Amino acid sequence: MASKSIYEAAAKKIIASELPKYYPEWKYHNKLVVIDCDTDIDKIIEENSWVKEEKVVAKPDQLFGKRGKANLILLDAGCDEMKEFCIEKLDNFCEIGNLKGKLERMLVEPFIPHEKEYYVSFTTDRDGDTIHFSLEGGIFIEENWDKVTHIEIPFGTDIASFNLKVNLPKLGKIGDIIVPFIKGLYQVFVEQDFTFLELNPFAITEDNQIVPLDVKARLDDTAAFLHADTWGKEIEFPAGFGQEFTDEEEMIQKLDEKTGASLKLRILNPKGRIWTMVAGGGASVIYTDTVADLGYGAELGNYGEYSGNPTMEHTEIYAQTLIDLMCKYPAQKGKYKYLLIGGGIANFTDVRATFIGITNAITKSAEKLKKANVKIYVRRGGPNEKAGLDLMREIGIKTGVPIKVFDRYSHMTHIVSLIQKEEGKK
Numbered sequence: 001m002a003s004k005s006i007y008e009a010a011a012k013k014i015i016a017s018e019l020p021k022y023y024p025e026w027k028y029h030n031k032l033v034v035i036d037c038d039t040d041i042d043k044i045i046e047e048n049s050w051v052k053e054e055k056v057v058a059k060p061d062q063l064f065g066k067r068g069k070a071n072l073i074l075l076d077a078g079c080d081e082m083k084e085f086c087i088e089k090l091d092n093f094c095e096i097g098n099l100k101g102k103l104e105r106m107l108v109e110p111f112i113p114h115e116k117e118y119y120v121s122f123t124t125d126r127d128g129d130t131i132h133f134s135l136e137g138g139i140f141i142e143e144n145w146d147k148v149t150h151i152e153i154p155f156g157t158d159i160a161s162f163n164l165k166v167n168l169p170k171l172g173k174i175g176d177i178i179v180p181f182i183k184g185l186y187q188v189f190v191e192q193d194f195t196f197l198e199l200n201p202f203a204i205t206e207d208n209q210i211v212p213l214d215v216k217a218r219l220d221d222t223a224a225f226l227h228a229d230t231w232g233k234e235i236e237f238p239a240g241f242g243q244e245f246t247d248e249e250e251m252i253q254k255l256d257e258k259t260g261a262s263l264k265l266r267i268l269n270p271k272g273r274i275w276t277m278v279a280g281g282g283a284s285v286i287y288t289d290t291v292a293d294l295g296y297g298a299e300l301g302n303y304g305e306y307s308g309n310p311t312m313e314h315t316e317i318y319a320q321t322l323i324d325l326m327c328k329y330p331a332q333k334g335k336y337k338y339l340l341i342g343g344g345i346a347n348f349t350d351v352r353a354t355f356i357g358i359t360n361a362i363t364k365s366a367e368k369l370k371k372a373n374v375k376i377y378v379r380r381g382g383p384n385e386k387a388g389l390d391l392m393r394e395i396g397i398k399t400g401v402p403i404k405v406f407d408r409y410s411h412m413t414h415i416v417s418l419i420q421k422e423e424g425k426k
Contacts, residue, residue, distance in 0.1 A: 023184030346382025
């Protein structure tokens with residue numbers, strides 16, 4: 001499972017589309033406008049008459065919180081105020097904690113008068129999900145976390161028949177509204193493959209309608225192919241505030257979106273001497289931690305993984321991208337660069353098929369790899385592992401690229417320790 005953040009506007013659209021299936025009483029205004037640096041604001045206003053007719057809220061929609069504390073939320077504003085606010089803030093830098101980035105996107109929606117704010121969120125882990133609820137929602141939820149109720153929901157629970165009310169604080173009459181709302185929202189969370197969903201806050205209007213005011217959400221992006229009809233074909237997984245994707249990262253992300261497999265890449269240090277091509281999300285964490293534990297964290301060039309039985313072609317593109325990146329800056333004189341092709345013992349990924357893709361990339365880049373002084377260490381197990389590992393040994397002999405190969409009988413991170421031994425020789 002890969003958990004990636006989405007824009008608030010996108011999260012609200014999914015909720016607006018799906019929640020009525022489980023909570024028919026819910027009615028949402030469906031009035032959302034996104035304004036970026038290239039938007040013709042006057043045109044947007046003309047196309048959305050409610051912006052002129054109602055009081056509105058304007059706020060950044062760029063994957064960072066504490067917008068209220070940073071005075072980046074305009075409340076109860078008229079159309080002209082909103083326009084002035086957006087023009088003033090967009091395309092300018094701001095600092096949020098230790099993050100600094102440019103404001104490039106604003107979300108505009110109706111201002112909802114309310115007296116009280118509530119909090120609800122859903123999280124998931126290996127044993128089940130958890131519902132978090134508080135009668136004290138808003139910008140100070142972290143300071144009031146001791147007032148949050150946490151309800152464990154084991155996987156497979158029929159939430160419709162689950163006695164949620166008995167686990168919540170005393171709600172009085174509003175319980176008849178909040179309880180079915182939370183149950184319906186939880187079903188959306190599960191069915192739409194959210195990995196995190198937070199409404200902080202949500203409010204109840206005078207006509208007993210619940211309105212999500214601020215929403216943060218993450219989706220399992222490997223499930224995108226299952227939800228083209230509900231997420232939308234153009235669902236975005238943007239970089240975090242203050243971060244930008246490189247061309248290579250964007251290319252791998254687009255490749256990942258076209259397959260049911262998982263292909264992930266984050267460049268940490270373009271001039272790093274240690275690069276990893278690891279099969280499996282869990283294994284990638286273990287390899288990264290091991291590299292750091294051995295004192296080479298500053299030399300780590302990337303973080304990523306390939307898994308889910310990617311095709312030979314996709315694996316070759318991924319391997320070629322890594323090779324091009326690590327060879328862009330050759331090692332200093334007398335130093336080596338290292339490519340760790342690692343992973344655990346696969347259940348269904350065809351080792352030989354993926355290694356054909358990798359060896360194709362190595363063959364095409366043999367001279368580049370030798371010029372950059374690259375050593376390749378391999379450790380892998382799984383279906384067709386012998387044929388795959390033999391192929392890797394043969395390509396090392398054929399191209400002259402130094403490749404050492406280990407099978408399932410070497411512990412998973414053994415190849416990381418080889419770097420330490422190699423470096424110790426110098």
